[in-house]
Amino acid sequence: MINRRLFLNYLGISALGLSASACNDRPPESRYNANDIERLARQRSAEAQAAGKGRFGEHRYSGYRGLSRLPWFELDSSGKLVCVDENVPMSIDMHAHLGMSVLFKPELDLQAKTPRVRHLLDCDNTLAACQLDLDIYVNGNFSEQNLDDLESTIIAQGLWGSEITQTHTIANLIEEMNAMRVERAVILPIKLGLPFGDDQTEHWRAEIAQSGESERLDAGFSVHPLDDNCIEQMQHHAKSGLKIMKLHPTVQKFYPDDPSLMKVYEEAQSLGITVFFHGGRAGIEPESSHRYAMPRHYRKALLDFPKVNFILGHGGARDVDAMLALMLAHNNAWLGTHGQGVTKLDEIIEKTKGQRILFGTDWPFYHLGSSLAKTLIVTESPFRRDHRRALLRGNALELLDSL
Numbered sequence: 001m002i003n004r005r006l007f008l009n010y011l012g013i014s015a016l017g018l019s020a021s022a023c024n025d026r027p028p029e030s031r032y033n034a035n036d037i038e039r040l041a042r043q044r045s046a047e048a049q050a051a052g053k054g055r056f057g058e059h060r061y062s063g064y065r066g067l068s069r070l071p072w073f074e075l076d077s078s079g080k081l082v083c084v085d086e087n088v089p090m091s092i093d094m095h096a097h098l099g100m101s102v103l104f105k106p107e108l109d110l111q112a113k114t115p116r117v118r119h120l121l122d123c124d125n126t127l128a129a130c131q132l133d134l135d136i137y138v139n140g141n142f143s144e145q146n147l148d149d150l151e152s153t154i155i156a157q158g159l160w161g162s163e164i165t166q167t168h169t170i171a172n173l174i175e176e177m178n179a180m181r182v183e184r185a186v187i188l189p190i191k192l193g194l195p196f197g198d199d200q201t202e203h204w205r206a207e208i209a210q211s212g213e214s215e216r217l218d219a220g221f222s223v224h225p226l227d228d229n230c231i232e233q234m235q236h237h238a239k240s241g242l243k244i245m246k247l248h249p250t251v252q253k254f255y256p257d258d259p260s261l262m263k264v265y266e267e268a269q270s271l272g273i274t275v276f277f278h279g280g281r282a283g284i285e286p287e288s289s290h291r292y293a294m295p296r297h298y299r300k301a302l303l304d305f306p307k308v309n310f311i312l313g314h315g316g317a318r319d320v321d322a323m324l325a326l327m328l329a330h331n332n333a334w335l336g337t338h339g340q341g342v343t344k345l346d347e348i349i350e351k352t353k354g355q356r357i358l359f360g361t362d363w364p365f366y367h368l369g370s371s372l373a374k375t376l377i378v379t380e381s382p383f384r385r386d387h388r389r390a391l392l393r394g395n396a397l398e399l400l401d402s403l
Contacts, residue, residue, distance in 0.1 A: 050343065051135045054135065064366075092400070094311070095338050096173065099167070100200065102198055106160055120150055123141065134342050135343055251278070251289070265301050277313055280319035281317055282318065293317075293319070295326050305332070307332070310333050320344055334357070338359075
């Protein structure tokens, strides 16, 4: 039996030893230590105890479709969730992906339409819908069985193909965007460092162009920052018009403040590229990768390259408090909000005054509606309507228009 935790967060193929191998050596204390481990455990415990006890009360629903209990949503005639409130601003999703077919490139038609999307963490399984709690970090809603299913899907994306991944298509994303009042989405590939079949940037961009949806889907790009030719790759992608680069410390196994990364940020500054980091520990990735995503490791990049806009994805995930503090201390840092529960999202809005925070969904891991619902809940007050518009679209437009 292959260990599930070796495959989460797009680590499946590299864990087989076909790309950069996992580092299981003990890191220096400054990189990762007992206090860091305990801090994650405390966050999990405190979040679980506090869920539903904040000023927004309980927000638990039976699957994504259960969000139809909220005033902004309904189920259509086919049972799909739809945002029906035309007063909800059309949003810009700054954090989305498409279905992956890597390594041996199993067949995947990204133009296809299927009856429903089977999200990687599927809360609408017809046999057993999950209980979706909007007041905890999103991946806390999923069972060991859900995570086992995720393992199988991630392995299949590089080897023999997956029925689940077959639903992560452009046509399905556009349909879900239409239903959730999402106007645009930034599509972020991840360069995995595989020996072959590692061309998500090129493949996804070509598929977006073929679909005719380039006005709604903004293609990003990725390089592996430890590749010898990563600078040349950056220059090539920037010359072709791509301006947002995804880097993923826990998947690509690098420290954001490693001296070898400085040339990458320097080139990003020269080319006018925005760097989108996966930020913080999600808690379901391999423990050996946690060391790379500690918020303190991002500080040097923010400090030394003030002309580069850095997006800190997931709000720092389960390290949100430290990542929020880092963002507030650096004017070139933007905070993605995907994954955070309503109480924490409320705190983020309060501390940032709604500035430099970005709406994201991490589709196809989750339904777009799970992120939208949390945003609408915490901005329902009339005093928060400007913040609603800023978070859902205004801040993203400000950033995208500067590129």
